[in-house]
Amino acid sequence: xxxxxxxxxGHWSDAPHSQVRSAADALLQSIELAVEAExxxxxxxYFRVHxxxxxxxxxxxxxxxxxxxxxxxxxxxAVIDMRYENPLYMAEDAGAADLIASGRLQLxxxxxxxxQVVDGFRHFGYHPAExxxxxxxxxxxxxxxxxxxxxxGFAEPNPTPMFPNPPGLLRLEPFSPGLRxxxxxxxxxxxxxxxxxxxxMHLQSSTLKNDESGxxxxxxxxxxxxxxxxxWKDAGHAHSPRVSVSRSIFPxxxxxxxxxxxxxxxxQDQRGYLDANTRAIFGRSYAGEPDVLARALxxxxxxxxxDTLLLTxxxxxxxxxxxxxxxxxxxxxxxxxxxx
Numbered sequence: 001x002x003x004x005x006x007x008x009x010g011h012w013s014d015a016p017h018s019q020v021r022s023a024a025d026a027l028l029q030s031i032e033l034a035v036e037a038e039x040x041x042x043x044x045x046y047f048r049v050h051x052x053x054x055x056x057x058x059x060x061x062x063x064x065x066x067x068x069x070x071x072x073x074x075x076x077x078a079v080i081d082m083r084y085e086n087p088l089y090m091a092e093d094a095g096a097a098d099l100i101a102s103g104r105l106q107l108x109x110x111x112x113x114x115x116q117v118v119d120g121f122r123h124f125g126y127h128p129a130e131x132x133x134x135x136x137x138x139x140x141x142x143x144x145x146x147x148x149x150x151x152x153g154f155a156e157p158n159p160t161p162m163f164p165n166p167p168g169l170l171r172l173e174p175f176s177p178g179l180r181x182x183x184x185x186x187x188x189x190x191x192x193x194x195x196x197x198x199x200x201m202h203l204q205s206s207t208l209k210n211d212e213s214g215x216x217x218x219x220x221x222x223x224x225x226x227x228x229x230x231x232w233k234d235a236g237h238a239h240s241p242r243v244s245v246s247r248s249i250f251p252x253x254x255x256x257x258x259x260x261x262x263x264x265x266x267x268q269d270q271r272g273y274l275d276a277n278t279r280a281i282f283g284r285s286y287a288g289e290p291d292v293l294a295r296a297l298x299x300x301x302x303x304x305x306x307d308t309l310l311l312t313x314x315x316x317x318x319x320x321x322x323x324x325x326x327x328x329x330x331x332x333x334x335x336x337x338x339x340x
Contacts, residue, residue: 001338001339001340002306002307002308002309002334002337002339003043003044003074003244003307003308003309004042004043004044004308004309004311004329004330004334004339005042005043005044005045005046005073005074005076005244005308005309005310005311006033006037006042006044006045006046006310006311006312006313006322006326007046007047007048007078007246007310007311007312007313008030008033008045008046008047008048008056008313008315009047009048009050009055009056009312009315010026010027010030010047010048010055010056010315011026011054011055011315011316012025012026012054012055012316013054013316015316018316019316019317019318019319019321020315020316020318023054026055026056026315027056027061027062027065029315029318029319030045030047030056030062030066030315031062031065031066031069032319033045033313033315033319033322033323034066034069034070034073034075035066035069035070036319036323037073037323037326038070038071038072038073040323040326040327040330041330042073042326042330043073043074043308044073044074044075044076044106044308044310045066045070045073045074045075045076046075046076046077046078046106046108046310047059047062047063047076047077047078048077048078048079049077049079049080049081050081050115050116051081051084051115051116051117051120051124052115052116052117052120053115053116059077059080060093060094060096060097063075063076063077063097063101063105064096064097064100064101066101067097067098067100067101067102067104067105068100068101070101070104071102072104073104074104074105074106075097075101075104075105075106076105076106076107076108076184077107077108077109078108078184078186078204078206078244078246078310079108079109079110079112079184079185079186079204080107080108080109080110081110081111081112081113081115081121081138082109082110082111082112082138082139082141082142082145083111083112083121083126083134083135083137083138083141084112084120084121084124084126085109085141085145086141087141087142087144087145087148088144088148088172090145091145091148091149091172092172092173092174094107094149094176094179095149095172095173095174095175095176095179096174096176098176098179098182099174099176103176103177103178103179105176105179105182106182106184106202107179107182107183107184108184108185108186108204109142109145109183109184109185109186110138110185110186110187110188110204111134111135111138111139111142111192112138113188113208113274114274114275119134121134121137126141139195142185142199143199145183146180146183146199146200146201148171148172149179149180149183150180151171151175151177151180152169152171153168153169153170153171154169154170154171155169155170155171156169156170157169157170181200181239182202183201183202184201184202184203184204184242184244185199185201185202185203185204186204186205186206187203187204187205187209187224187228188208188209188210188280189209189210189212189224190210190212190223190224190227193205193224193225193227193228193231194227194228194231196228197228197229197231197232197235197241198231198235200235200237200239202241202242202243202244203225203228203241203242203243203244204243204244204246205221205224205225205243205244205245205246205302205306206245206246207246207247207248207282207283207312208280208281208282208283209221209224209280209281210278210279210280210281211271211279211280211281216269217269217281217282217283217284217302218283218299218300218301218302218303219301219302220281221245221283221301221302221305222301222302222304222305224302225243225245225302225305225306226305228241228243229241229243242307242308243305243306243307243308244306244307244308244309244310245302245303245305245306245308245309245310246309246310246311246312247283247285247286247297247300247303247309247310247311247312248264248285248286248311248312249285249286249287249293249297249311249329249333250264250285250286250287250325251287251288251289251290251293251325251328251329251332251333252265252287252288252289253289253290253328253332256321257328260314260317261285261287262287263287264285264286264287265287265288265292267284267285267286267287268284269281269282269283269284270282270284290328290332290333290336291336293333294333294336294337297333297337298337309339311325311326311329313325313326
């Protein structure tokens with residue numbers, strides 16, 4: 001058995017064939033898709049966060065809305081860029097969203113990827129300390145978030161408060177028990193996957209990672225996952241680790257599917273540079289008839305290593321079509337692979 005969820009970037013545009021033409025469309029359709037995905041038996045609804053772009057950006061109102069409209073499905077992010085975040089304010093927002101969802105929040109965070117603007121986090125008021133890189137700042141913010149999510153008091157109470165205080169140091173409220181154990185780290189390298197394990201965070205690995213060996217993407221990603229699991233074991237954490245990978249998977253069942261995705265049947269890994277010093281490898285997409293897809297996916301070593309698979313969706317094609325894609329994976333591909 002494998003947990004299956006969708007991952008939406010929440011794009012919107014006024015392109016002629018887009019079904020998502022505004023920010024309101026993107027948000028409301030995200031909620032609607034999560035509700036319908038729960039009905040068909042999907043396990044998770046996840047959303048990507050990008051700033052300065054026509055995509056989903058402020059996750060907590062959306063997560064709270066999805067949590068209020070659903071009862072079973074996991075809700076999460078993949079990922080929130082911690083370079084942009086005030087970790088204490090974020091802990092309050094995350095606690096509220098998790099309580100609304102009755103403890104179903106799976107919060108994916110990371111140091112982030114190249115964004116739409118130069119050093120966008122500076123516009124949010126965040127600056128790396130002297131001698132610190134922006135990636136190190138993101139990890140520093142993450143460690144503060146993890147600490148305050150433990151729920152222990154750290155702030156000295158006012159001796160003359162407006163409202164009575166409980167005894168001792170104060171923690172942030174609202175506090176959601178268990179959320180600290182449901183934080184995930186989006187790792188782009190082997191080293192950051194090991195770091196995430198040491199911090200007691202679950203691992204999210206997408207279709208992009210640093211090219212550290214020249215091997216095929218799924219092989220490198222599987223090696224990253226194994227390093228993560230060993231580091232988790234070495235750290236001796238009390239709870240069990242989870243690992244997700246994301247893939248674009250499109251069963252071809254109709255002529256409409258064929259028009260949209262037949263070209264992806266020949267997709268291959270790609271390599272490029274995220275910046276002047278970082279060579280990256282981008283994983284392939286999967287498309288084809290269900291039996292062909294099942295054979296290809298069975299050979300993906302990283303999917304085999306992961307317990308959770310996030311299906312990256314073309315959200316601009318609208319709720320109905322994306323629900324069709326998700327149902328097709330659940331009904332026609334997952335059973336062939338023993339995921340259902």
